[in-house]
Amino acid sequence: MPASGTGYVATADGLRLAVETCGAADAPTLLFAHGFGQTRGAWGGTVAALAAQGCRCVSYDARGHGESGRLPDGADSKVGYHMQQFADDMLALARAQPEPPVLVGASMGGLLGLVAAGETRPPPFRALVLVDITPRWETKGVERILAFMQAHPDGFADYAEAAEQIASYLPHRTGRKSEEQLKPLLREGADGRLRWHWDPALLASGLVAESERYQPRLFAAAAQVDVPVLLLSGARSDVVSHATVAEFLQLVPHARHVEVAGATHMLAGDANDAFTREIASFIRTLDDAGARPGERIA
Structure with a gap:
């Protein structure tokens, strides 16, 4: 993994993930995981701002996205794309950091973070920032995203x-x-x-349907998360709702929730300044409390 700049990291099954690092080598690390159909570029403004504020920011393209490797036979492969592969990739990147990072995960990236944080001991993350995602989501919002992704083959x-x-x-x-x-x-x-x-095999491989079957696992994992959690949601999101947020806060009572005015599911792009401020503020609470993996902030 590069100390600074862009490089590639091999996955357990031989793909290469494009990884970008910026900020001081000895600074607290934030690991950024984008959503389905996005790239690490979605974090550009936030990564630059937080690195300037004293964080070490690591962002990457998930397998099958951006500059990262694709499965050689795509949807026809005997392996195919599966959620566990994405979770394993994230876990390996987290373990490669000097110390457990704060995971900032949008949509799919947030769901993978919940699985990794809830099922792994010791926790692989110092804290979690979930960006407009909860273990149960609004189907119509997800269908709108998929319709856009499938519209221009x-x-x-x-x-x-x-x-x-x-x-x-x-x-x-x-x-x-x-x-x-x-x-x-x-x-x-x-x-x-x-x-x-x-x-294109990401859409043809059944990965989306698999995410629906992941929901019981997501609920079970979320109930076991014992690190500080910040849930950021867009006030105009059609993927999370007041109902799904309330359900999540019952499941993870120590989590903090902030709704960002004017933002949709594409929160980081819609209101980047406000989004970045909320993450910076959350990180300061971790520093003030001396939070470490396994410790909650009341």
Whole structure:
């Protein structure tokens, strides 16, 4: 793993994960895990700000996403993509840090963090920040995300067409993504068409359906989490709701919840300054309390 900059780390089954590190080598570590269909670029503004404030930030592209490796035969592989692989990758990265990191996980990344934190002893994380996700989620919100991911299998003629589709998907955001902003999110195929960075086999492999079957495991794991937890949700999210948040807070009574005004499920992109401030504030509470893995903050 690079001390600073971007490098690659091998997984247990031989794939390479693209890992980016910034901040002082001896600073407290934050491990950032993005959501399904995203890349480590989703954390850009927050990583830069927190590194400047004295944190060591490690972000990575999950398998099948961004610059990380793909399974050679995709959905046709005997192995295929499975949630446990993603959880094992996260756990290996956490254990590779100088000390247990704070895990910041969005959507899928947060669910994997719950599994790792609840099922592993000693805990692999110093604390958890869950970004707009709870063990039970609103199906309609997830269906909307998947519909967008599945909508353009033949890709786009150019970056302008891709930017138009993103603007339609996120109508609450002003302005459109530039070509430079889009380049990390798209790959040019042999036919010259631009397609999203993720492996299409992720959608064809049954991974999404598998996440529904994970829910009993997620509830059981969450009940065993014994490190400080911050749940950040978007006030306009269609993936979490007041009901799912209330259920989670009953399950994890020591968790703290903050709702970010104006933000949707894409919280870090919608309200990055507020999002970053809440994480920085949470980290200060850990430092003030001297929290270590296995210790709760009342």
